[in-house]
Amino acid sequence: MRKIRLRLLSYVVMLYMLLASGWWSYLLFQKNETAFEAQSSIMILQLAAAEQADGKKSQRYTTLLEEQAALFAKNERQEWMILGETIFFLTILIAGLYLIDRGYRKEVEAARQRRNFLLSISHELKSPIASIKLILQTFQKRNLATEQVQKFSGGALKETERLEKLVTDLLFSARLEKTFEPNYEAIDLQQLSNDLVQDLRLKYPQAHFSTEYMGEHFHMEGDRSGITSVLLNLLENAIKYCKESPFIQLQLQEQDKHIELKVADNGIGIPEREKKQVFEKFYRIGNEDTRSTKGTGLGLFIVKKIVDAHKGNISLEDNLPQGTRFKIQFPITA
Numbered sequence: 001m002r003k004i005r006l007r008l009l010s011y012v013v014m015l016y017m018l019l020a021s022g023w024w025s026y027l028l029f030q031k032n033e034t035a036f037e038a039q040s041s042i043m044i045l046q047l048a049a050a051e052q053a054d055g056k057k058s059q060r061y062t063t064l065l066e067e068q069a070a071l072f073a074k075n076e077r078q079e080w081m082i083l084g085e086t087i088f089f090l091t092i093l094i095a096g097l098y099l100i101d102r103g104y105r106k107e108v109e110a111a112r113q114r115r116n117f118l119l120s121i122s123h124e125l126k127s128p129i130a131s132i133k134l135i136l137q138t139f140q141k142r143n144l145a146t147e148q149v150q151k152f153s154g155g156a157l158k159e160t161e162r163l164e165k166l167v168t169d170l171l172f173s174a175r176l177e178k179t180f181e182p183n184y185e186a187i188d189l190q191q192l193s194n195d196l197v198q199d200l201r202l203k204y205p206q207a208h209f210s211t212e213y214m215g216e217h218f219h220m221e222g223d224r225s226g227i228t229s230v231l232l233n234l235l236e237n238a239i240k241y242c243k244e245s246p247f248i249q250l251q252l253q254e255q256d257k258h259i260e261l262k263v264a265d266n267g268i269g270i271p272e273r274e275k276k277q278v279f280e281k282f283y284r285i286g287n288e289d290t291r292s293t294k295g296t297g298l299g300l301f302i303v304k305k306i307v308d309a310h311k312g313n314i315s316l317e318d319n320l321p322q323g324t325r326f327k328i329q330f331p332i333t334a
């Protein structure tokens with residue numbers, strides 16, 4: 001509420017500054033006009049007197065006529081000057097106000113992101129630790145049958161993997177803050193995609209995957225762990241952001257100097273205005289207080305940084321009738 005009031009107040013101040021500067025310019029214009037009219041009236045009287053005394057052909061009359069023309073020209077110049085300065089001043093003022101407002105919005109958004117990140121990271125850290133602790137406590141207190149031990153330790157392992165991914169993402173994103181130098185080696189993207197989809201089929205039995213390879217060779221030079229992270233982040237997001245029955249399509253297409261990778265899902269989709277922002281660090285759509293999906297907002301940031309480091313290109317669009325489609329173009333050679 002306080003923020004809204006402050007915002008409102010700043011808009012009122014901005015409006016006042018704009019109106020006040022417009023008003024002062026108008027007053028200046030009026031004053032210039034009054035001064036000109038007074039000078040012009042005197043000039044007319046002087047001209048009439050000179051005409052009467054010496055006639056229209058006299059030197060004095062001619063000089064006065066020249067002075068009158070100069071007065072008109074000066075007045076016109078001054079009018080243009082006032083108008084020009086008003087426009088210049090208003091332009092500077094509006095640009096300044098716009099920049100201040102944009103900076104303020106960015107600051108508010110950054111604060112929201114930081115808060116979201118802290119909330120999500122504490123949740124992401126706390127919940128696997130709590131699960132693992134509970135499992136270990138159960139092991140300590142009860143004599144479990146081998147089957148149960150298998151089941152519980154499987155659960156603990158999954159939670160440990162979650163923690164590991166979180167720590168890896170955090171470290172990776174810190175590394176990406178500086179420059180990321182890919183460790184280039186030959187990668188068969190088709191082989192890598194097949195392996196990852198195979199693993200994910202086991203990990204997420206509820207999800208359906210389809211793969212399509214258009215071309216013969218999908219070899220590129222790249223950083224294996226980086227490209228793996230790109231594929232995994234896109235595929236896992238595709239599953240995570242589907243409400244029910246995820247259907248994920250992975251497509252590779254051989255092009256002249258590129259390999260095009262597409263990952264499409266039938267999930268909740270990404271609104272138009274957020275399509276660029278999702279690549280920002282810690283950016284998550286919506287509010288952490290109400291969100292049900294887990295995450296840190298690091299995945300797509302990492303993906304974009306890695307793609308950029310490979311001189312590739314990433315974009316996203318709606319996957320009609322429902323979902324999102326990410327498209328990446330990887331250059332074949334480094």
Ligand code: ADP
Binds near residue numbers: 270283285300301
């Ligand atoms: P995280 O998944 O940890 O929140 P990401 O950086 O991977 O972070 O994604 C940023 C945000 O983009 C997510 O919070 C989600 O709102 C949105 N998003 C990413 N992938 C998808 C997708 N396939 N479908 C819908 N929304 C997505």
